Amino acid sequence: MQTQVVQAKPSTNAFSDFIQFWQDIRAIAGPYWYPTKPGERAFSDVIRAWGMLILLILLIFALVAATTYNSFIHRYLIDVIIQEKDYSKFTYTISFYAVGLVLITLLVGFTKFIRKQISLDWYQWLDNHILNKYLNNRAYYKINFKADIDNPDQRLSQEIEPITSSAISFSATLLEKALEMVTFLIVVWSISQQIAVALLIYTIIGNFIAVYLNQELIKINQAELESKADYSYCLTHVRNHAESIAFFQGEKQELNIIQRRFSILIKNIKEKINWERNQAIFNRGYRATIEFLTLLVLAPLFIRGDIDFGQIGQATTACYFFAGALEELIAEFGVSGGFSSYVQRLSDFSDALEAVAKQPENVGTIKTIEENYFAFENVTLQTPNYEQVIVENLSLTVQPGEGLLIVGPSGRGKSSMLRAIAGLWNAGTGRLVRPPLKEVLFLPQRPYIILGTLREQLLYPKTNRQLTDAELKEVLQQVNLQNLLSRVESFETEVPWENILSLGEQQRLAFARLLVTNPRFTILDEATSALDLKNEGNLYQQLQETKTTFISVGHRESLFNYHQWVLELSQDSSWQLMTVQDYRNQKTIVTTPSTNPQIKIDDSSQDKSLIQAEISTVEGLSHKEMNELTYYSITTIRSKANKGEPITNRDGIIYRYDKDSKVLKWVRV
Known part of the structure; x- marks a missing residue:
């Protein structure tokens, strides 16, 4: 269908946008996770989905616990190496540390596998769910009459999978990094309350900044999605109408249209690149500040003998993980900008499919x-x-x-x-x-x-x-x-x-x-x-x-x-x-005998039965009108008129030129 310039939904404030976002999420996720309609989803499938989700949560808890446990082993290992210098304790401790590393590695792999499996199962169901709506009650046909729904094919083929993968990725990352931040904040608190309080305040400020920056990214991602869809559609349009374009020799005009839409896409991509540059600077600076403040506070404590070297190592490691978790969390907020755009477009599409499939109320229908x-x-x-x-x-x-x-x-x-x-x-x-x-x-x-x-x-x-x-x-x-x-x-x-x-x-x-x-x-x-x-x-x-x-x-x-x-x-x-x-009979032109029955016609070019036909002289067609009804040029039509030759139009109707001075028209035989 022809793409339309889609205006973004009017935004009143951040709170109303957040409420609308969660309403869209519920509309998309509800039928999969909380089916309420009979026959909407098999009970066994729902149990399987929730079972995998619970398994993912348990794996995330185990991963954070193993990472925290290994930080304490690492702290003790440093003390054994630096202070006690006991080789037997070193071999005993490092074996536990190695087991912890292996466990963390396995947990990371299985966590990612379960995340992708959940998102794949959800994507498969959601795609079938929307596709059934699309093909139900000819919604695929009726949706073409709604000007505010552009590129339904792209919404189906390219914008459903990112929703499920981003939703699971964001939720899992949010849980994992929030647990890491809380856990390592407690670890840092046990070593230095000053650093812990500073980290907490710093985290709150950083998240407010991240949310603010994310609002701009949502607009950028929305514009990028629409420009990509428009650009893809115009290329498909050229392919579908290649012969017509070739007949008209419209390559330059088509190139102008394609380049115009491509320039809009490039403009949106540049805006996103600039935003990602600022985000990268913010994220790296945010993390570097945490590492700098940690050393600034811990070094004097170690010099005065208030803490040992292992505590410095553990606190530094904890702050490093804390900063890394916060950076990933902020990055996920950035990704959620594209996620929210996909959610909005799919929600609008789903609502439109339901609307067109319903029988309109209070209107006459056949x-x-x-x-x-x-x-x-x-x-x-x-x-x-x-x-x-x-x-x-x-x-x-x-x-x-x-x-x-x-x-x-x-x-x-x-x-x-x-x-x-x-x-x-x-x-x-x-x-x-x-x-x-x-x-x-x-x-x-x-x-x-x-x-x-x-x-x-x-x-x-x-x-x-x-x-x-x-x-x-x-x-x-x-x-x-x-x-x-x-x-x-x-x-x-x-x-x-x-x-x-x-x-x-x-x-x-x-x-x-x-x-x-x-x-x-x-x-x-x-x-x-x-x-x-x-x-x-x-x-x-x-x-x-x-x-x-x-x-x-x-x-x-x-x-x-x-x-x-x-x-x-x-x-x-x-x-x-x-x-x-x-x-x-109604459409036949009333016929009268010709005043000049002696018409010279070349028998080789016309059947003799046509000579005996009674010809209409009431109304006729000019050379120009005959040109519009036939494949002949005006020059050829004039030549045939002079020679007395008949002409068959595109619909198979035969005409001959009446040279009578009162007629001088092409009349139907």
């Missing part, structure tokens, strides 16, 4: 009834935003085996009628009767080409059907695609079909699906617009032979040959339904 035929009963159809009426008080019935052709000016809602049948649009009033959608096959103007093999293309949407290669070859022959197999190795070949098949070939491939599926009901939205009249006629004749009931949208007059009824939509939301023959 009631749908499932029967074995199509019918509109006093249906007034409106656009999804209820701003425009497409058709008013429509009543008609299409019996099984019949064909209905919907015609009318461009933009008058012909395709919207099909959207109503499919249940995509239901704004309005009245009652729609239709078969179950599983019995209806839709053929749009631009067929949907899936990512799969040639066999899957032909069998879609029922890819579990079993057809032999010979049967599939026969189907390709029926739709004049027999040469397709010569371009690929087999029916199991998977290539980018949208790139190697022309639009006409794609439309014939869609008809092949129809012949394979053999549905009872078919909807065609200009499904043969890219085909010549011969191929169109071949496909519609085969469609008629299947005895299916079908509704078509189209402009070509040739389509009248394959339908029994015509529904014409008008500009003023009115409509008229009549048989094809009545519609033709």
